[in-house]
Amino acid sequence: MPSRSAFAVLRRIVQSGVIAAVLAAVLSVQAVAFDHEAFARRSLDRHIIPGYRQFAAAADAQDTAIAALCAAPTDQALEGARNAFGEALQAWGRIEHIRFGPVMEQNRYASLLFWPDPRGIARRQIERTVSQQDKEALAAETLADKSVALQGFTALDILLFAPASETLARSQPAAAFRCGYASAIARNVARVAKETLQAWSEPDGFAARWLHPGPDNLAFLSAKETTQAIGQSYLNGLxxxxxxxxAGPLGFKDRKVRPLEPPVPNSSRALALAIADIEGLRALLLDTGLSEPPVAGAPPHTVMQSTVGEFDTAISSIRKAAGLSKKPFEDAAARTQLILVGFPLKNAFDTGAAYLSEEAGLTIGFNALDGD
Amino acid sequence: MHSMAIDRRTFLIGGATAALGPKLGLAQPACARDRYVAACREPSGTYAAVAYSEGCGLGHRVALPGRGHDLVQRPGTSECVVFARRPGTFAIAFHVDGSAPPVEFRTRTDRHFHGHGAFSPDGHLLYTSENDFDAARGVIGVRDSTADYRQIGEFASGGLEPHDICLLSDGRTLVVANGGIETHPSSDRENLNIADMDPSLAYIDIETGDVLEVHRLPPSLHKLSIRHLALTLDDMAFLGCQYEGPASEHPALVGFHRRGESLRLIDAPDHAYRAMQNYVGSISADAAGEFIAATSPRGGRALIIDATSRRIVSQIPLADVCGVAPRHVGASFLLASGSGDIGGWSRAASPAPLATTHEDVAWDNHMIRLG
Structure with a gap:
């Protein structure tokens, strides 16, 4: 009996030792500071640069396809131009959550997708440009100096997909202006995409500022500020x-406010764009390592892994909605699917905000996030 | 012996009564003279407007149907009005002593509040900054405080997106910070016109609705949104701004203006503005009108500026600070943060680190001192 008792004591000591060791390991994992420099490097190499590179390639392909349509108008060429538009729009959706750096300079961001537009400014301006055959809209250089509402995907959606767009497949004088204007937009979008990528990656470009914060760096004082920029992109993007x-096109409001028209309504690609947005945010988690263990050898971060799952849930609901109707924001069954998307996106926001404040030490402030 | 027992008892429970003071109705003598009121978010996620005093902590509370923003006190009364944060449509008039039930009123259905307001000197009329969103036009609503705040009129704000408004000492001229950003309630709080922002500072005759003067910054600064105002006793308006341009640019975020003069910005050495991350959330003048405090929750700091020399005299770190109001003594302010911290700054104690206390609420953007 005494030996058994001694064994029990010994076992307890061993157990407590094991517990202590486990605790120590856990604590040391938590004590390891979040590596902001490594996070900045991963964000740049695996997410930002590839995202802009893919967008620039898709924008180039769109430019080529629309130029080909104007040179030789056929049904097939129109189909090619429309597909290229869809690809370029999705490539933009996957990186549009990055709202800092070169894309925010020279009104690049605003020029790519003029939306939301509750007062229908873009449609009026575009229709006037077409009806007046404004020659300044026929060259990318002069177009770039005009209203941002005339320059991006919102305008291309009207020119390539609205009822009169069928004329683009025929060699008609009336279609020449429409095609020339569309081609100038595509060229301008390609230029903006290319300039954004170059401004990041050229020697002494924005990437250098991103990776070398400090007192002489006007954009980032410390590496924590680059994590803050990514964190805000994630939270604001969601x-x-x-x-x-x-919620805008679903029209969830407590008073008589008209629901927003969805983006790119003529091409019915609003949900494809929303899926691209979600893919971009999910990629942000995976590419930057936010969903991985904070340090090598630590257990996986289950909350952030489950957040990846939230994005998958959201995408599958949107796919269902898209399959149910061409006008999903008006169709009752499709709306139900879209309303469901709100929950996983809210979860992804909340878990992301908690992770960024607890693990990365960011201040996710009540007032700092307010913007007023 | 008896008195000693009382002393001992007082000593032992004294700490508890101080902490629970307002709830028990005790420890009144420990309350500082100044009383404040601010909107906040409570731990349960509900929103409220709540009174506060140094020493006594939280006081009278009024529940809000959504997130609040700024408040204004009706002159000569204990009544305050708290406004919804944009694009909210509610406002609630309440007595800080709880002496009468609160009165809730709303905007027209085709307007929403921008979160700020001002009373006529006699407390009869309330002016509110509002958005005529379908016309993308700023308006000032006029309401009758003696008739449950029924709206009796409206005039143009002289620009887009009127935010903070203040009445000059003549009691007749309203100065309006037109933020210049187009928003629409269908699009949440999204900036719809970043390429064409047009902020301005307007002076309006409230008796006629005439726009008397409109001032703008140079075109290169059209993305510098003029949003908040602090008036000194001689009607100098200090402006708190937010920059919507690239984050690598750091224009001055505080400016000043007096009628008939040109609008100017205050330069700051040593990247003081840079640390504020292009964002001033609130601005306030001290009781003597000698100092200006501008807060940045994004930068987690407050700047104190000498109103005469327009030099920065202090930079105070406090995470998520936004609410700021003057204490009754000059050269002193109370600062409140989104994490619940609250601390007083005074010129006399500067540059000692800010001593803060904590309340279990998230203080919202603005705090006012009751007169």
Whole structure:
């Protein structure tokens, strides 16, 4: 009996030792500071640069396809131009959550997708440009100096997909202006995409500022500020997607406010764009390592892994909605699917905000996030 | 012996009564003279407007149907009005002593509040900054405080997106910070016109609705949104701004203006503005009108500026700070943060680190001192 008792004591000591060791390991994992420099490097190499590179390639392909349509108008060429538009729009959707750096300079961001537009400014301006055959809209250089509402995907959606767009497949004088204007937009979008990529990656470009914060760096004082920029991109990207891109056209308001027209309504690609947005945000988690263990050898971060799953759930609901109707924001069954998307996006926001404040030490402030 | 027992008892429970003071109705003598009121978010996620005083902590509370923003006190009364944060449509008039039930009122269905307001000197009329969103036009609503705040009129704000408004000492001229950003309630709080922002500072005759003067910054600064105002006793308007341009640019975020003069910005050495991350959330003048405090929740700091020399005299770090109001003594402010911290700054104690206390609420953007 005494030996058994001694064994029990010994076992307890061993157990407590094991517990202590486990605790120590866990604590040491938590004590390891979040590596902001490594995070900045991963964000740049695996997410930002590849995202802009893919967008620039898709924008180039769109430019080529629309130029080919104008040179030789056929049904097939129109189909090619429309597909290229869809690809370029999706490539933009996957990187549009990055709202800092070169894309925010020279009104590049605003020029790519003029939306939301509750007062229908873009449609009026584009229709006037077409009806007046404004020659300044026929060259990318002069177009770039005009209203941002005339320059991007919103305008291309009207020119390539609205009822009169069928004329683009025929060699008619009336279609020549329309095609020339579309081609100038595509060229301008390609230029903006290329300039954004170059401004990041050229020697002494924005990437150098991104990787070398400090007192002489006007954009970033410390590496923590680069993590803050990515964190805000994630949280604001989710908020925009949920509260504006989806809730806006669904028309969730407590008073008589007209629902927003969805983006690119003529091509019915609003949901494809929303999926691209979600893919971009999911990629942000995976590419930057936010969903991985904070340090090598630590257990996986289950909350962030489950957040990846939230994005998958959101995408599958949107796919269902897209399959149910061509006008998903008006169709009752499709709307139900879209309303469901709000929950996983909210979860992804909340878990992301908690992770960024607890693990990365960011201040996700009540007032700092307010913007007023 | 008896008195000693009382002393001992007082000593032992004293800490508890100080902490629970307002709820128990005790420890009144420990309350500082200044009383404040601010909107906040409570731990349960609900929103409220709540009174506060140094020493006594939280006081009278009024529940809000959504997130609040700024408040204004009706002159000569204990009544305050708290406004919804944009694009909210509610406002609630309440007495900080709880002496009468609160009165809730709303905007027209085709308007929403921008979160700020001002009373006529006699407390009869309330002016509110509002968005005529379908016309993308700023308006000032006029309401009758003696008739449950029924709206009796409206005039143009002289620009887009009127935010903070203040009445000059003549009691007749309203100065309006037109933020210049187009928003629409269908699009949440999204900036719809970043390429064409047009902020301005307007002076309006409230008796006629005439726009008397409109001032703008140079075109290169058209993305510098003029949003908040602090008036000194001699009607100098100090402006708190937010920059919507690239984050690598750091224009001055505080400016000043007096009628008939040109609008100017205050330069700051040593990247003081840069640390504020292009964002001033609130601005306030001290009781003597000698100092200006501008807060940045994004930068987690407050700047104190000498109103006469327009030099920065102090930079105070406080995470998520936004609410700021003057104490009754000059050269002193109370600062409140989104994490619940609250601390007083005074010229006399500067540059000692800010001593803060904590309340279990998230203080919202603005705090006012009751007169």
């Amino acid at each position: 908020k925009q997607l949920r509260n504006i891109r989806l």
